Amino acid sequence: MKKVLLGVGLAVTTLLAVVLIRALSMRSVQVTPAKPTVTLQVDREAIAQRLSGALRIRTISSEDSTVFAADEFAILHEYLRAAFPLAHARLEREVVGRASLLYKWEGSDAALPPLLLMGHMDVVPIEPGSEGQWTHPPYAGMTQDGFIWGRGAMDDKSAVLGILEGVELLLKQGMRPARTIYLAFGHDEEAGGEGAIAIAALLVARGVRPAMILDEGAVVAEGMLPGLSSPVALIGIAEKGAVSLVLTAELGGGHSSMPPTQTAVGVLSAAIVKLEEHTMPASIAGASASMFKALAPEMPLVQRSIFANLWLFEPLVLRQLAASPASNAMIRTTTAATMFEGSVKENVLPIRARAIVNFRLLPGDDVDDVIEHVTEVVADQRVKISVSPRSGAWNASPVSRTDGPMYEALARSVREVFPLAVVAPFLVVGATDARHFAAISPNTYRFLPLLIGPADLSRLHGTNERISVASYELMIRFYAGLIRNVAG
Numbered sequence: 001m002k003k004v005l006l007g008v009g010l011a012v013t014t015l016l017a018v019v020l021i022r023a024l025s026m027r028s029v030q031v032t033p034a035k036p037t038v039t040l041q042v043d044r045e046a047i048a049q050r051l052s053g054a055l056r057i058r059t060i061s062s063e064d065s066t067v068f069a070a071d072e073f074a075i076l077h078e079y080l081r082a083a084f085p086l087a088h089a090r091l092e093r094e095v096v097g098r099a100s101l102l103y104k105w106e107g108s109d110a111a112l113p114p115l116l117l118m119g120h121m122d123v124v125p126i127e128p129g130s131e132g133q134w135t136h137p138p139y140a141g142m143t144q145d146g147f148i149w150g151r152g153a154m155d156d157k158s159a160v161l162g163i164l165e166g167v168e169l170l171l172k173q174g175m176r177p178a179r180t181i182y183l184a185f186g187h188d189e190e191a192g193g194e195g196a197i198a199i200a201a202l203l204v205a206r207g208v209r210p211a212m213i214l215d216e217g218a219v220v221a222e223g224m225l226p227g228l229s230s231p232v233a234l235i236g237i238a239e240k241g242a243v244s245l246v247l248t249a250e251l252g253g254g255h256s257s258m259p260p261t262q263t264a265v266g267v268l269s270a271a272i273v274k275l276e277e278h279t280m281p282a283s284i285a286g287a288s289a290s291m292f293k294a295l296a297p298e299m300p301l302v303q304r305s306i307f308a309n310l311w312l313f314e315p316l317v318l319r320q321l322a323a324s325p326a327s328n329a330m331i332r333t334t335t336a337a338t339m340f341e342g343s344v345k346e347n348v349l350p351i352r353a354r355a356i357v358n359f360r361l362l363p364g365d366d367v368d369d370v371i372e373h374v375t376e377v378v379a380d381q382r383v384k385i386s387v388s389p390r391s392g393a394w395n396a397s398p399v400s401r402t403d404g405p406m407y408e409a410l411a412r413s414v415r416e417v418f419p420l421a422v423v424a425p426f427l428v429v430g431a432t433d434a435r436h437f438a439a440i441s442p443n444t445y446r447f448l449p450l451l452i453g454p455a456d457l458s459r460l461h462g463t464n465e466r467i468s469v470a471s472y473e474l475m476i477r478f479y480a481g482l483i484r485n486v487a488g
């Protein structure tokens with residue numbers, strides 16, 4: 001008995017030692033920012049005014065492609081021309097598709113592959129009836145108490161204007177980039193991204209293969225990761241795919257006074273319950289694994305020990321991550337039943353019931369895998385499964401590199417502006433315009449240099465969208481610094 005206890009004690013001690021040694025041997029992968037060689041003079045009042053002006057122009061996206069605010073986009077184009085005179089004098093500019101813009105700042109060394117910076121000029125509409133809840137009207141472009149208010153302040157006019165501010169500042173300083181820089185601003189990111197698709201096609205046709213592409217996506221998140229007090233600059237290195245499946249069940253109709261034991265609605269409901277109970281498997285792999293690898297060395301010892309020993313603790317971590325919708329989305333292809341229709345009248349049995357289930361695909365799971373999974377789980381011949389023709393289906397993007405000079409330059413540019421931030425790769429769970437470009441550069445990143453706390457999340461696509469002037473200034477400094485670091 002004593003020997004057994006001794007043996008167990010020894011095994012536990014060894015295990016603990018292994019766990020601790022692995023945790024303690026983790027080294028920070030954060031890059032040290034260089035001392036800035038040139039200081040940028042940013043006029044806070046002027047940058048706020050220029051962004052405010054752009055927020056007053058109603059470049060609102062509509063799901064209905066026959067409705068398009070052509071006049072508003074024309075006004076915004078002219079507004080940008082007037083607000084950034086140097087950029088418009090020195091850069092080539094062309095309108096692509098309906099109203100997207102592509103700028104080219106020619107570099108001195110044609111052998112260097114270019115840098116492509118992206119943003120979008122359209123904004124989502126205001127939820128009807130919610131206008132009154134805004135502290136300042138959504139299209140008034142108010143600047144007050146250090147904040148610029150309005151639809152587009154965060155998503156994504158601050159990026160469009162911020163990039164142009166950065167370019168304008170560098171031009172003022174007489175910069176001539178070695179690497180060519182393209183700026184691509186879509187007009188319908190919120191409604192399908194036809195503009196971005198057209199720009200991508202144009203660049204492919206011209207043989208342009210960027211060294212790096214940067215679009216919106218993840219942000220600098222503050223106070224959102226337990227165990228980490230510093231802000232985390234999440235660099236989207238991949239984005240999930242999407243597919244909506246239509247589930248249909250056809251059973252005889254009739255009067256509801258003499259129903260069968262199960263109607264078409266019941267059959268479909270049972271199918272959906274099964275799908276919710278048997279989601280696709282979770283794993284810490286790819287972009288999410290890269291994220292934890294970068295974050296773990298910055299965490300307190302207990303958390304670090306866990307992430308340094310995923311060989312032992314992965315099931316525990318997965319259970320924890322699966323408990324919250326935001327982190328669950330990072331570790332699996334998600335299942336969301338979104339629409340359901342049955343009969344047309346309260347007392348009529350449905351001849352046919354129809355449900356839509358929306359899936360967001362992890363890199364590695366493709367549309368066929370999802371259909372196979374659904375067929376297997378539902379296991380009911382009466383339920384027909386097909387891909388919804390409305391929204392289309394696409395696989396997750398390729399995963400961009402986290403080694404090499406481009407990611408390094410990006411991480412360094414972040415730390416120059418946000419010195420306290422921990423930089424980590426990230427899987428973007430929504431869709432961005434960048435997915436149309438992923439094929440032309442192995443270094444396609446999705447990152448908006450905007451500091452966001454938990455309370456700000458509901459402002460995105462929501463009520464009271466705003467950006468602080470101080471935050472906006474940091475965005476501008478980031479874009480200017482990145483251009484200098486990558487193309488200078």
Ligand SMILES: [Zn+2]
Nearest residue numbers: 155156189216
């Ligand atoms: Zn956006």
